[in-house]
Every structure is written in structure tokens, then in C-alpha cells.
Amino acid sequence: MHNETASDRELLYEEQYKRAQKEQSFMRKLLRNKLAAFGFFVMIVLVFTAIFAPWIATHPPHQMDVTRTLLGPGEMGHLLGTDSYGRDTFSRIIYGARISLIVGVAAVVFGAVFGSLLGVISGYFGGKIDAIIMRIMDGMMAFPFILLAIVLMTVFGQGLMNVIFAIGIANIPGFARVVRGQVLSVKEADYIDVTRSLGAKNTRIIFHHVLPNSIAPLIVYATMAVAGAIISEASLSFLGLGVQPPTASWGSMLQEGKDYLVLNPELATISGLAILITVLSINLFGDGLRDALDPKMKI
Amino acid sequence: MKGFLLRRVLQIVPTLLVVAIIVFLITRIMPGNPAAVLLGPQASVEDIEAYAQQLGLNDPIISQFFQYIINLITFDFGNSLTYNQPVITLLIERFPNTILLALSALVIAMVIGVPAGIIAAKRQNSFIDYLVTTFSLVGVSMPIFWLGLMLVLFFSVNLGWLPATGMGSFDDGLWAGLRHLILPSIALATIPAAEFARIIRSSMLEVVSQDYIKAARSKGVHEFFVICKHGLKNALTPLLTVIGLQFSNLLGGAVLTETIFSWPGMGLLIVDAIERRDYMVVQSTVLFIAIIYVVINLIVDILYKVVNPKVNLDTGGGK
Amino acid sequence: MGEELLRVEDLFVEFKTGSIVTKAINGVSFSLHQNETLGIVGESGSGKSVTASAAMRLIPNPPGRITSGSIVYKGQDISQLNESKMRKLRGNEMSMIFQDPTTSLNPVFTVGHQLMESIRIHKNLSKREAKQESLRMLELVGIPAAKQRLKMYPHEFSGGMRQRVMIAIALSCQPQLLIADEPTTALDVTVQAQILALMKDLQREFGMAIMMITHDLGVVWETCDSIIVMYAGQVMERGSVRQVYDKPLHPYTWGLLDSQIASDQNSQEVLPAIPGSPPDLSFDVQGCPFADRCPYVEEICRESKPARVAIEDGHEVACHFQTDTSELTRKEEANIGASATGS
Ligand SMILES: Nc1ncnc2c1ncn2[C@@H]1O[C@H](COP(=O)(O)OP(=O)(O)O)[C@@H](O)[C@H]1O
Ligand SMILES: [Mg+2]
Numbered sequence: 032m033h034n035e036t037a038s039d040r041e042l043l044y045e046e047q048y049k050r051a052q053k054e055q056s057f058m059r060k061l062l063r064n065k066l067a068a069f070g071f072f073v074m075i076v077l078v079f080t081a082i083f084a085p086w087i088a089t090h091p092p093h094q095m096d097v098t099r100t101l102l103g104p105g106e107m108g109h110l111l112g113t114d115s116y117g118r119d120t121f122s123r124i125i126y127g128a129r130i131s132l133i134v135g136v137a138a139v140v141f142g143a144v145f146g147s148l149l150g151v152i153s154g155y156f157g158g159k160i161d162a163i164i165m166r167i168m169d170g171m172m173a174f175p176f177i178l179l180a181i182v183l184m185t186v187f188g189q190g191l192m193n194v195i196f197a198i199g200i201a202n203i204p205g206f207a208r209v210v211r212g213q214v215l216s217v218k219e220a221d222y223i224d225v226t227r228s229l230g231a232k233n234t235r236i237i238f239h240h241v242l243p244n245s246i247a248p249l250i251v252y253a254t255m256a257v258a259g260a261i262i263s264e265a266s267l268s269f270l271g272l273g274v275q276p277p278t279a280s281w282g283s284m285l286q287e288g289k290d291y292l293v294l295n296p297e298l299a300t301i302s303g304l305a306i307l308i309t310v311l312s313i314n315l316f317g318d319g320l321r322d323a324l325d326p327k328m329k330i
Numbered sequence: 331m332k333g334f335l336l337r338r339v340l341q342i343v344p345t346l347l348v349v350a351i352i353v354f355l356i357t358r359i360m361p362g363n364p365a366a367v368l369l370g371p372q373a374s375v376e377d378i379e380a381y382a383q384q385l386g387l388n389d390p391i392i393s394q395f396f397q398y399i400i401n402l403i404t405f406d407f408g409n410s411l412t413y414n415q416p417v418i419t420l421l422i423e424r425f426p427n428t429i430l431l432a433l434s435a436l437v438i439a440m441v442i443g444v445p446a447g448i449i450a451a452k453r454q455n456s457f458i459d460y461l462v463t464t465f466s467l468v469g470v471s472m473p474i475f476w477l478g479l480m481l482v483l484f485f486s487v488n489l490g491w492l493p494a495t496g497m498g499s500f501d502d503g504l505w506a507g508l509r510h511l512i513l514p515s516i517a518l519a520t521i522p523a524a525e526f527a528r529i530i531r532s533s534m535l536e537v538v539s540q541d542y543i544k545a546a547r548s549k550g551v552h553e554f555f556v557i558c559k560h561g562l563k564n565a566l567t568p569l570l571t572v573i574g575l576q577f578s579n580l581l582g583g584a585v586l587t588e589t590i591f592s593w594p595g596m597g598l599l600i601v602d603a604i605e606r607r608d609y610m611v612v613q614s615t616v617l618f619i620a621i622i623y624v625v626i627n628l629i630v631d632i633l634y635k636v637v638n639p640k641v642n643l644d645t646g647g648g649k
Numbered sequence: 650m651g652e653e654l655l656r657v658e659d660l661f662v663e664f665k666t667g668s669i670v671t672k673a674i675n676g677v678s679f680s681l682h683q684n685e686t687l688g689i690v691g692e693s694g695s696g697k698s699v700t701a702s703a704a705m706r707l708i709p710n711p712p713g714r715i716t717s718g719s720i721v722y723k724g725q726d727i728s729q730l731n732e733s734k735m736r737k738l739r740g741n742e743m744s745m746i747f748q749d750p751t752t753s754l755n756p757v758f759t760v761g762h763q764l765m766e767s768i769r770i771h772k773n774l775s776k777r778e779a780k781q782e783s784l785r786m787l788e789l790v791g792i793p794a795a796k797q798r799l800k801m802y803p804h805e806f807s808g809g810m811r812q813r814v815m816i817a818i819a820l821s822c823q824p825q826l827l828i829a830d831e832p833t834t835a836l837d838v839t840v841q842a843q844i845l846a847l848m849k850d851l852q853r854e855f856g857m858a859i860m861m862i863t864h865d866l867g868v869v870w871e872t873c874d875s876i877i878v879m880y881a882g883q884v885m886e887r888g889s890v891r892q893v894y895d896k897p898l899h900p901y902t903w904g905l906l907d908s909q910i911a912s913d914q915n916s917q918e919v920l921p922a923i924p925g926s927p928p929d930l931s932f933d934v935q936g937c938p939f940a941d942r943c944p945y946v947e948e949i950c951r952e953s954k955p956a957r958v959a960i961e962d963g964h965e966v967a968c969h970f971q972t973d974t975s976e977l978t979r980k981e982e983a984n985i986g987a988s989a990t991g992s
Contacts, residue, residue, distance in 0.1 A: 066467070170348025173620045175582030181600065182616045185609045186356055262473055266586055269475050270601055289479055289590070296483055303476025311471035318467070454711075539709075541753040547707055549767040549818065550740035553732070563757045637757070 067319020073312035081128040090119035092126040092279045104297055112297050114287055116277075120298055123279035124305055130280040131309060134194055134264040135257040141199030143253055146206025147245075151237055153207065154214030165211070168204035176201050176259070177266050184272040191274050198263045202256055209252045213245035247324045254317035258310045265306050281306050338631055342624050349624065353617045354398050357609075358391070369411065370607045407614040412606040417614040420599060425618075427497060428595030431587065432580040434511055435518035436573070443523040444569070447530025448557060454535060462527055469524025474583050478517040478590035485513060495592035514591040518583050522576040529572045533565040540564075566637050574630035581619050651683030654826060654858050655704065660718035662699055662708060662882075671930045673699045674882040676718075683825065686852070686859040688873035688890070690866060690905065694927055696882035697862045701828045704860070705743055706735050722826075741771040744819040748831035750811035754803035760787075760814050761799030764821060771822045786817040790847060809840035813847065820851060827852075828860045833868065845872055866909045870894060875963075878902050881927055881938035884957070888964030898966040901939050937969065945970060 080087060089110060096117035104112045110121040153164040171179065179201040187193035217240065267273035268282025269289075276283060281302045288299025365382035366373065373381075385408075386394050401408070407417035443466075450462035486494035492513055500507030537543065538561055546560040547553070585597030592598060596615050603611035662674035674696050681687045689697045702708050703715055706727065720728040722743070727735065744767075747753035755763060764783035768774060774782065780799070787795035790813040803811055812832060819827060829848065833841035849872060852859055861873055869876050870890060877887040878899060886899040897903055904923035925942035928934055937943070940950040949969050957967045 166344055166348055169345050170352055172578075173345055173349050173624050174352075174616065175578045175585075175619065175623065177582040177585060178600075178616045178619060181585070181604070182353070182356055182613055185604070185612050258471065262471075265473055266475065269586070270589065270604060272604060285473075285476060285479070292479060292483055293487055296487075299476070299479050299483070303473055303479065306473045306476060307468075307471060310473070311468060314471045315467060541747045541749060542755040544702075544707060545745070545747060545753045545815075545818075546755065546766075548705055548739055548745040550736045550738070550770050551766065552736065560755050560758075564755070 064319040070312040070315030088122035135261040138198035142202025150207040150210025154211035258313040434515035438519035439522035443526025447527040451534035466524040475586040656680040688869035691879035743826040
């Protein structure tokens with residue numbers, strides 16, 4: 032080893048300081064988490080698949096062909112075989128990504144908007160309003176998520192929009208709780224007092240101070256909620272309460288696959304794998320996001 | 331303690347009331363005539379009118395609501411048209427089966443999840459830690475109805491080891507009962523097991539760096555007891571909270587699991603009723619499950635207090 | 650002073666987190682005799698707690714590891730002793746109390762349970778006898794209504810009372826060596842004095858040796874027989890309390906003394922201490938670890954590590970300018986300080 036001089040040492044310290052700085056940068060932290068990067072990659076692929084489904088799919092998703100039912104993978108030009116109506120499994124999986132993503136995102140946006148609104152009102156005003164809103168949220172939370180969605184679907188009836196509403200409504204209490212908790216903790220911070228004493232209006236305080244500070248946990252929660260919503264849509268469709276046939280949804284494909292488990296196990300296997308991979312990658316990304324934003328976040 | 335119990339029991343009353351109101355409102359906001367929806371598309375106009383009268387749908391909404399609450403308090407959940415039975419009879423018949431399934435799944439989840447979490451925490455950043463972390467990430471993302479199908483495909487269809495559907499009776503021997511229970515409870519246990527492993531891992535990591543753990547070691551306590559007695563008892567508090575929450579998943583998941591395995595519980599009842607369009611049964615069963623869930627959380631809260639002496643008696647919560 | 654009880658020689662401890670290796674202890678040596686109280690002082694992060702843990706072989710592994718050196722207890726090297734033999738020593742022959750009594754007692758077990766646990770592990774007593782013994786210990790450390798207190802949980806005790814309980818647990822098997830890691834730091838000033846007095850009383854009664862870790866030199870002057878001054882995982886100065894009090898030799902010791910005086914005068918707990926901060930132990934330190942903060946630093950300080958030199962009998966120091974040939978004294982402070990900034 033060579034003799035270390037003072038300037039060498041300074042260089043070393045400088046390097047260490049820079050290293051620490053870099054590691055603190057958000058994107059790096061997120062990417063360093065390889066699993067999160069993997070999740071992000073899969074999510075991007077899924078989004079592209081959904082958008083460009085007509086170009087990727089090899090067959091029209093609803094095209095039936097009684098001469099080509101229950102084919103195995105690769106048979107007669109069907110990449111992943113066909114179902115009992117002779118529809119191309121691969122193409123239906125590709126189109127199914129659309130339903131999953133649309134429902135996942137739309138239902139969560141619905142739940143996030145109304146849930147956040149209730150959460151902000153509850154947390155910000157407190158008192159009786161808070162008590163009433165939170166009691167209602169507690170009541171909704173007493174239903175297992177999927178059961179609340181099921182009950183709502185029995186009322187709304189099948190259909191894409193109704194699935195979005197049902198899952199969206201079931202998502203409201205979760206968002207209300209998260210946002211309310213954030214508002215309460217932000218409200219305690221001193222600068223809110225300062226702003227108020229400067230005469231800012233309630234709405235101004237909410238939009239300029241409370242909400243921006245709640246964004247990080249909200250994003251993390253929403254990411255995880257999308258994963259949950261996708262599972263829920265699949266569950267509803269699996270139970271025959273989801274999107275209307277013949278729309279291709281991974282859940283309804285799984286339901287069909289269930290009846291042909293012996294003759295055509297690919298159908299159930301592949302549609303379920305599609306759900307698992309999608310949900311897993313979103314959860315991985317959400318996990319990484321939380322670690323990058325704030326490892327101590329309690330969600 | 332007595333005061334605490336009473337207070338906690340009284341606290342669930344408003345929640346239960348809200349639960350009842352939600353289901354009541356949902357049944358009344360049905361588009362069209364609820365009687366028509368409940369009777370299904372084949373019903374005649376006279377039938378619908380008579381049924382509406384019978385349900386009290388022509389009364390003012392407030393008196394309808396009070397009637398509804400009174401019915402609930404007297405355990406009158408209405409009558410099923412397709413089963414030709416009071417719903418409560420169906421529920422009482424199915425309830426033990428679902429609880430058996432849910433509790434078996436809970437036990438499996440604990441037996442797998444808790445030790446996995448402990449080992450992962452004890453060997454942080456080791457290969458086994460990564461393995462546990464990966465499995466738990468996959469576990470929480472698992473569509474359990476699919477996992478159930480895959481288990482059937484593998485263990486019933488391919489290997490022929492275990493039955494794919496139905497429920498056995500323990501009266502015919504332990505194995506007769508168990509063999510039907512194994513696959514559905516494994517499927518249902520997946521998500522809670524993964525959650526437990528995660529929560530135990532992270533709370534154990536926090537606990538093992540505490541001074542009292544070092545203090546226990548400095549007294550000469552065997553490492554096994556340091557972890558499984560001094561550590562675990564402290565890590566149990568977050569676990570209990572999660573168990574309460576997981577019961578929601580267990581009861582919700584039971585609906586899907588029972589469908590796959592034709593397990594004659596409340597979940598299968600719901601799914602059958604959906605197929606028969608017997609929405610009275612669907613709604614009442616969901617209401618019943620929500621009530622069970624509230625009661626279970628009450629029990630968990632009380633246990634929480636027993637495990638953790640520091641929980642404040644006055645507020646009843648340590649959160 | 651009695652026979653030698655514990656001798657630590659050339660101890661090295663490392664912590665490995667990810668790819669970073671922190672060399673927490675770098676060649677620490679000291680010895681402790683029966684009935685003696687040894688003070689270990691140093692700023693926080695200087696390795697006092699790690700040294701104490703090492704003595705009981707309680708370095709958490711991973712991430713920590715004793716890389717070399719020996720720990721000789723009653724003539725036996727325990728640095729390689731197996732776990733089950735170590736367990737027989739811990740709590741029985743040597744025990745430990747910690748800085749914060751709120752966190753060192755397990756919140757979910759009663760005080761009685763935690764007391765009896767130690768007794769039942771090491772002594773062949775029935776449950777009833779163990780209970781009797783616990784009661785006696787609680788009374789001994791001055792806890793009133795001890796019988797009722799046995800059934801209580803730690804959170805029902807005040808800070809001072811908790812530390813008394815910790816002492817009762819630590820002493821329940823009459824150990825030969827008590828390691829006290831900042832036992833009074835978290836306590837009120839009045840309670841501090843009571844706890845120190847209690848420890849001294851019990852030392853007289855049981856005849857044990859105490860390793861008193863503290864960053865409060867006042868505690869050392871009051872309670873200790875000898876002292877080691879630690880910095881960056883190394884011993885900078887060691888000697889009897891008399892020697893170090895009368896004639897502190899290391900510039901780091903002077904710094905500690907100055908901050909001690911300053912904090913006494915302000916009476917508030919602000920420690921202006923020594924400007925700068927300790928070196929990052931994940932880098933190899935070539936010369937004297939204190940060089941960067943030393944007002945008397947010279948070229949040689951950064952180039953080679955000073956050897957430990959005995960200035961008088963039992964009084965050792967590791968500083969290039971504290972040898973019998975060239976002695977740095979505090980009177981020259983201004984003088985040398987000026988020349989140091991000039992170069
Ligand atoms: N569990 C640990 N993991 C990693 N590093 C540790 C651990 N414990 C101690 N260290 C390192 O050892 C050094 C000395 O710590 P310690 O002995 O606790 O100092 P103190 O003199 O304040 O008691 C610290 O600077 C820290 O870097
Ligand atoms: Mg320390």
C-alpha cells in the first residue's frame with residue numbers, strides 16, 4: 032500500500048460524500064431496487080400490450096370457430112391454443128390486458144378522488160363531520176373488499192362501467208383513511224398555523240399545503256390499490272359478475288378454463304399467470320416506490 | 331378490564347349499524363323494482379306486486395328501515411325464494427364450514443408464515459431471507475382462485491392424491507375429513523402466510539436490535555428463547571393487528587376458494603345464489619359475514635390487550 | 650486491588666454492512682482486577698459499547714465479528730469459547746446494565762419474571778426459592794413494597810426504579826464482573842447520584858469488579874479506580890484515575906476535560922466538545938486517528954500511528970509528542986497552536 036497523504040484522504044472523503052449524495056437521489060434508489068425495476072419494466076410492457084393489442088393479437092378476440100375448439104398451444108397457428116368456442120387464447124390474453132388495466136386504473140382513480148375528498152374533509156374539519164364520515168368508512172371496511180364489490184355488482188348488474196364503479200366504491204374507505212391520516216399529521220406541522228395566521232382560506236390551505244404533502248403516501252397506496260383492483264376485477268369476472276361476455280377478461284377466461292381443466296389446462300394456467308405477473312409487478316414497483324420515497328412509511 | 335370489555339363491545343354497535351344501513355341502502359337503490367330483481371326475470375306482474383307487499387316495499391322508507399333492523403336483531407334475514415328456506419337456516423348450516431376452512435387456513439398461515447419471518451429476520455440479507463421475501467411478495471400477489479385451480483390440476487388431476495371438490499366428514503375418521511380440507515385451506519392460507527412472514531420479519535428486525543434482547547442474552551438466556559420468547563412476544567403485537575385484518579381476506583377469499591373446491595360454506599352459498607339470481611341470499615350472507623368480521627376484530631382487540639400490557643385501557647388501542 | 654479478573658489484549662472488532670466494513674475497535678487492551686472499577690470514557694461512537702459487548706461476547710454476528718485479540722477471564726481465553734459455555738458465564742459470572750432502563754427491560758414480562766429468569770437459569774432453585782431470591786434482590790436495591798412490585802410490568806416503574814430493577818437482575822447471581830454501559834446517562838441528575846451510590850454500596854457488599862462506561866468524566870472521578878480514554882476504537886490514554894486526573898497527557902483527553910469544564914459551568918447539558926468529528930471508521934486510518942482534530946498536529950501524526958508509551962508506572966499514552974524525550978505540555982498550548990496553524 033502506498034503512503035496516504037492528506038490530499039489523498041480529502042479525495043477519498045469527497046468521493047464518499049458524492050457516493051452518499053448519489054445514493055440519495057430518488058431514481059437511483061428506485062432502480063437500485065432491482066425488483067422494483069423489474070416490476071416497472073413489466074408494467075411498461077403491459078401498457079404497450081394494452082394500447083397496441085390489435086397489432087399484437089394474431090386473431091380477433093371474439094372470433095369463434097367450431098372447427099378449432101380446445102386446441103393445444105401451437106396447433107393450427109394458435110400460439111396458445113383455443114378455448115371451447117375456438118377463440119384464440121393468445122389474442123384474448125392480449126386484449127384481456129386492456130380490461131385489467133382499464134378497470135385497475137379507473138376504479139382506483141374513482142376511489143382516490145372520492146376517498147381523498149372525504150379524507151381531506153374528515154381530517155381537516157374534524158369534530159362531528161369527521162366522526163360521521165369515519166364511522167361510515169369503518170362500516171364499509173367491515174365488508175371484505177371483494178364481498179362489498181360483489182354486493183354492489185348484484186345491484187348494478189354486469190358490465191365494464193359497473194365493475195369500475197363497484198371496485199371504485201369499495202376503494203373509497205381505504206383512500207379516505209390514508210388521506211385523513213396524512214392531513215392530521217400535516218395539520219400538526221407548524222407552517223399550517225403560520226399560513227392560517229396569515230389569513231389563508233381553508234381551500235387554499237388544503238390545495239397548497241395539505242394535499243401536496245400527502246402525495247407521496249397517496250401514490251404508494253394507489254399503486255398497491257391498482258394491483259388489488261385488478262385482482263378484484265378478475266375475481267368478479269371469475270364469479271360471473273364482471274364484464275359481460277364475450278369480452279375477454281383474464282378472470283372470465285379463468286372461469287372458462289376451470290370447466291376445461293382436464294381437456295385444456297393451458298387456458299386456466301395462462302390466464303391466471305397473466306393475472307399473477309401483472310399484480311406481482313405492480314406490487315414490486317409499489318414496494319420499491321415506498322422504499323424510495325420513505326422507507327418508514329406505514330402503508 | 332371489565333370496563334374495557336364493555337366499552338369495546340359498545341363501540342362496535344355504531345359500526346354494525348352502519349353495516350346494516352349500507353346493505354339496506356344497497357338493496358333499496360336497486361334499479362327497477364327490488365321485488366322484480368329478487369324474483370328474477372320469469373316472475374309475473376302479480377307475483378312481483380305480491381312480493382313487494384310482502385317485503386314491505388310499499389311502506390315509507392323509514393318504517394321499512396326500522397322493520398329491517400328489528401328483523402336483524404331477531405336474526406330474521408328474510409326468506410330465500412330459490413331455496414325455499416329462511417336465509418338464517420342456510421347461514422347456520424354453512425357458517426361452521428366456512429369457519430373451519432378459514433381457521434385451518436389461519437393455522438397453516440401461522441405455522442408457515444411466522445417461522446419463515448423469524449428465520450428471515452434472524453438471517454437478514456442471507457439467501458434464505460431473499461427466498462422468504464420473494465415468496466411473500468409472490469404470495470400477496472396471488473390470485474388464490476387460480477392457485478386453487480392449479481392445486482387441483484396438480485394434486486387431484488395429475489397425481490390423484492387428494493380430492494378436487496367437496497367436504498369430508500370427520501365422523502368418518504381424521505383422514506376422511508382432512509383430505510378434503512387440505513387443498514382449499516392451503517390455497518386460502520397463501521396470502522395470509524405471505525403477510526405474516528412479511529410482518530413478522532419486519533417487526534422481528536425491529537425487536538432484535540432492542541436493548542432488552544441484548545439484556546436477555548447478557549443474562550445467559552438460550553438464543554432460542556431470546557428469539558422465541560423475548561423477541562416473538564414483542565413482535566406479536568403487530569401480528570395480531572394483521573390477523574384481524576387478514577380475517578377480512580380469509581372471509582373474502584373463502585368465497586373464491588369455496589367456489590373452486592365446491593366447499594359447502596357461505597362463499598359457495600353466495601356464488602350459487604348469484605347463479606340463481608337469488609340476491610336476497612347474496613346480500614344477507616354478505617351482511618352476516620361483515621357482522622362476523624366486526625366481532626372477530628373485537629376479539630382480536632381484546633387479545634391485543636392481553637398480549638400487550640402497555641395498551642391503554644381507556645382508549646383500548648395501542649396504535 | 651485483588652487478582653486480575655479480565656484482560657483484553659489487542660482486540661479488533663469489525664462490522665460489515667453490505668460492502669462497507671467498519672473497523673469499530675482497533676487494538677484495544679486493558680485489564681481489570683477484582684474489586685476494581687474501571688472507567689471507559691470517550692465521545693459517542695468511540696467504541697465503548699462495542700468493547701463492553703465484546704467482553705461478554707455479545708457482538709451481534711452478523712454484522713459484527715471479533716477479528717483478533719484475546720479476552721482473558723480468570724486466566725481463560727474466552728474469545729473462542731463456545732456458546733453454551735459462554736451462556737454459563739453470562740448473567741452468572743459477568744452481567745451487564747444498559748444506558749436506557751426503559752428499553753433494557755422487556756415490556757411484555759413482569760419484573761418478577763425477568764428477575765427469576767436469570768436466577769432460574771443459573772441456580773438450581775425451585776420456583777418458590779427463586780421468587781424469594783428475587784424479592785430479596787429487589788429489597789436490596791431499595792425498591793419499596795417489593796412483593797407487589799414483582800407482579801408489575803416495567804412501564805409501571807419510574808426511570809430510576811427501572812434502573813434499580815436492572816441492577817437487581819444483573820446482580821441476582823452475584824457476578825464477579827458488572828459491566829455498566831452509561832448506567833446513569835438517561836436519568837435525572839438526583840437519581841444519577843442515587844444509582845451510582847447504590848452501585849458502589851453493592852460493589853462493597855459483593856466484591857465485584859465494575860466496568861463503568863460513561864462519557865461523563867465527573868462520574869469517573871467519583872467512582873473509578875482506573876480509566877481508559879477511547880477514540881475511534883483505540884485507547885488513547887490509560888492510567889489510574891489519580892494519574893489521569895493530575896496529569897492528563899493526550900490532547901484528546903484535554904479536549905474532553907475542557908468540554909467537561911464548559912458543561913459544568915453552563916450547567917446545561919451542552920457539550921461544546923472538540924471541534925470536528927471522529928473519522929469514518931470504514932476507511933483505513935493511516936496515522937493518529939485524532940490528527941484531523943488535534944490542535945498540535947504535525948506531519949508525523951498523519952504519517953504514522955503513535956505507539957503506546959508508558960510515561961509513568963501504569964500511565965500510558967499514544968501520542969507522538971508525549972514520550973519521555975519530547976514532552977508536550979498544556980502550558981505550551983498557545984505557542985504550538987499558533988505554529989500549527991502557521992504551517
Ligand atoms: N450493530 C452495529 N452495526 C454496525 N456498526 C456498528 C454496530 N454497533 C456499533 N457499530 C459501530 O461501532 C462504532 C462504535 O460504536 P459504540 O461502541 O456503540 O460507540 P459508543 O462509544 O458510543 O458506545 C460506531 O461508530 C458504529 O459505526
Ligand atoms: Mg454506547
